[in-house]
Amino acid sequence: MVVHGEISFATGNQNKLKEVVAILAEGHPLPFTVKAANLDLPELQGEAEDIAKEKCRIAAQQVGGAVMVEDTSLCYNAFKGLPGPYCKWFLTKLGVDGMYKLLAGYEDKSGYAQCIFAYTPGPDVEPQLFIGQTQGIIVEPRGPPAFGWDPVFQPDGFDQTFAEMDKSVKNSISHRYRALDKLRSYLLELPAPSATNGTNGTPS
Numbered sequence: 515m516v517v518h519g520e521i522s523f524a525t526g527n528q529n530k531l532k533e534v535v536a537i538l539a540e541g542h543p544l545p546f547t548v549k550a551a552n553l554d555l556p557e558l559q560g561e562a563e564d565i566a567k568e569k570c571r572i573a574a575q576q577v578g579g580a581v582m583v584e585d586t587s588l589c590y591n592a593f594k595g596l597p598g599p600y601c602k603w604f605l606t607k608l609g610v611d612g613m614y615k616l617l618a619g620y621e622d623k624s625g626y627a628q629c630i631f632a633y634t635p636g637p638d639v640e641p642q643l644f645i646g647q648t649q650g651i652i653v654e655p656r657g658p659p660a661f662g663w664d665p666v667f668q669p670d671g672f673d674q675t676f677a678e679m680d681k682s683v684k685n686s687i688s689h690r691y692r693a694l695d696k697l698r699s700y701l702l703e704l705p706a707p708s709a710t711n712g713t714n715g716t717p718s
């Protein structure tokens with residue numbers, strides 16, 4: 515594989531970083547070296563796609579080079595996709611128990627986890643988006659509260675929540691895995707920079 519250089523993965527969330535590193539290590543490497551950039555990125559408002567794009571633009575300006583970011587949503591079908599990108603605030607204020615109880619008055623407990631990766635080779639280049647979703651149901655919290663809303667999300671086809679299942683199982687079916695896999699395919703298709711242009715290409 516030709517390594518094209520370096521991409522900074524900008525996030526303030528160490529659990530996201532750990533999962534991305536694990537997914538890439540489990541046989542899905544990128545044709546780039548991924549470097550962590552611990553940035554405190556703003557919580558923007560709007561549609562999830564617009565949030566991911568703007569977050570990527572801001573991160574690219576701060577890093578001054580190739581950047582990937584991601585924005586994660588937990589979407590309840592009964593709420594037409596909310597809390598969606600605002601799940602962070604729901605989680606912070608209500609806890610996982612409250613996130614389950616929100617649906618008390620609704621029969622439809624179905625929903626989906628969504629991750630949108632945004633990638634740009636540098637500031638001033640329009641970010642590209644890669645969307646991954648995992649369908650499931652919102653359940654009473656089960657499993658260790660190690661990462662966000664994992665205890666209330668049970669993916670379809672499994673009887674365990676994301677929090678209960680082995681990390682390697684989550685990482686093989688998750689919204690994050692699916693979005694990252696699309697980004698990986700895109701990066702693999704990119705032409706390698708020429709060896710004479712003085713940029714970051716290191717043929718191997």
Ligand SMILES: O=P(O)(O)OP(=O)(O)OP(=O)(O)OC[C@H]1O[C@@H](n2cnc3c(O)ncnc32)[C@H](O)[C@@H]1O
Nearest residue numbers: 525526527555584585586601602605661662663664
């Ligand atoms: O710096 P960034 O990358 O923005 O990190 P963040 O923690 O602010 O993350 P988001 O803005 O994407 O908000 C998503 C919320 O959902 C949580 N979250 C993200 N991915 C998750 C996953 O796979 N399982 C459970 N919770 C998750 C995360 O902890 C946040 O509370």
Ligand SMILES: [Mg+2]
Nearest residue numbers: 555556557602
């Ligand atoms: Mg955030």
